[in-house]
Amino acid sequence: MLTDGEIEAVIEDFHRAAKMASELGFDFADIKHCHGYLGHEFLSAHTREGKYGGSFENRTRFLREVVQGIRAMAPGLQIGVRLSAFDTVPFRPDPSRSVDGKLGPGIPESHEKLIPYRWGFGVNASDPTQIDLTETIQFLSLLEELEIPIVNLTAGSPYYNPHIQRPALYPPSDGYQPPEDPLAGVAQHMEVTRQLKKRFPNLIFVGTAYSYLQDFLPHVAQAAVGEGWVDVVGLGRMVLTYPELLWDATEGEVVQHKRICRTFSDCTTAPRNGLPSGCYPLDSYYKTSELAGRLKIAKAKR
Numbered sequence: 282m283l284t285d286g287e288i289e290a291v292i293e294d295f296h297r298a299a300k301m302a303s304e305l306g307f308d309f310a311d312i313k314h315c316h317g318y319l320g321h322e323f324l325s326a327h328t329r330e331g332k333y334g335g336s337f338e339n340r341t342r343f344l345r346e347v348v349q350g351i352r353a354m355a356p357g358l359q360i361g362v363r364l365s366a367f368d369t370v371p372f373r374p375d376p377s378r379s380v381d382g383k384l385g386p387g388i389p390e391s392h393e394k395l396i397p398y399r400w401g402f403g404v405n406a407s408d409p410t411q412i413d414l415t416e417t418i419q420f421l422s423l424l425e426e427l428e429i430p431i432v433n434l435t436a437g438s439p440y441y442n443p444h445i446q447r448p449a450l451y452p453p454s455d456g457y458q459p460p461e462d463p464l465a466g467v468a469q470h471m472e473v474t475r476q477l478k479k480r481f482p483n484l485i486f487v488g489t490a491y492s493y494l495q496d497f498l499p500h501v502a503q504a505a506v507g508e509g510w511v512d513v514v515g516l517g518r519m520v521l522t523y524p525e526l527l528w529d530a531t532e533g534e535v536v537q538h539k540r541i542c543r544t545f546s547d548c549t550t551a552p553r554n555g556l557p558s559g560c561y562p563l564d565s566y567y568k569t570s571e572l573a574g575r576l577k578i579a580k581a582k583r
């Protein structure tokens with residue numbers, strides 16, 4: 282475990298990186314507080330001793346010290362935050378429902394002995410399979426206090442509960458079959474973002490987890506922005522297959538349905554097996570490459 286002194290050194294690295302980014306002409310830096318990255322880990326460091334753990338103030342000290350240094354060393358650089366606004370316990374494939382080597386649907390890891398649950402952010406401590414936005418709201422108030430104008434909301438971590446931030450029909454090779462209809466996951470993201478946007482109208486909210494909507498994505502995105510549920514719809518997986526989707530949809534071009542992301546998750550499975558991320562099933566660059574053969578072998582071994 283890093284000492285407080287070593288964390289201070291890491292924070293100084295963030296400052297230097299921000300100065301470099303500013304000198305290179307970047308407009309803003311995203312200080313990640315999501316998906317198990319360091320900032321996210323600190324938000325759930327309830328049991329850590331010292332000035333970076335325990336209280337909400339201590340668990341957000343990392344953010345405040347990073348921002349303070351960026352403002353001093355790169356005053357012109359804008360700051361945004363990608364936040365896992367809610368979380369749940371780790372999930373695993375249900376061994377009793379694994380068929381023919383195919384992973385079973387996801388079930389929560391046993392957590393009954395871990396109540397109150399002190400290892401997550403945006404989680405209900407008495408029932409960590411449920412979300413609790415109390416501290417998420419406190420965190421967004423802190424962003425306003427620090428004059429950080431833009432936040433991208435996501436959830437959990439792709440390393441222990443991939444279904445809550447990347448709803449998908451086909452799991453990554455080290456994942457589990459969907460424990461719920463992936464649409465429920467999309468709806469949860471949209472509802473949490475809608476609630477928080479209503480509470481923080483001055484913050485710019487970038488929404489996430491729309492790719493599973495597939496052909497309906499442009500319609501839902503337009504409605505969500507139009508209704509004020511979100512300010513910007515962020516695209517992740519869909520950009521790997523079809524970066525022009527929203528352009529085509531809004532400019533009245535023919536939507537190329539063959540290029541729409543179908544949530545096969547190879548873009549996650551590949552890097553988990555030491556290969557570059559990309560859309561192996563739909564992008565001819567990857568599909569026809571020798572990498573595709575190596576991915577096939579890696580998946581067969583799982």
Ligand code: SF4
Nearest residue numbers: 542543545546548560
């Ligand atoms: S591999 Fe392609 S189709 Fe599958 S999730 Fe990634 S981008 Fe979507």
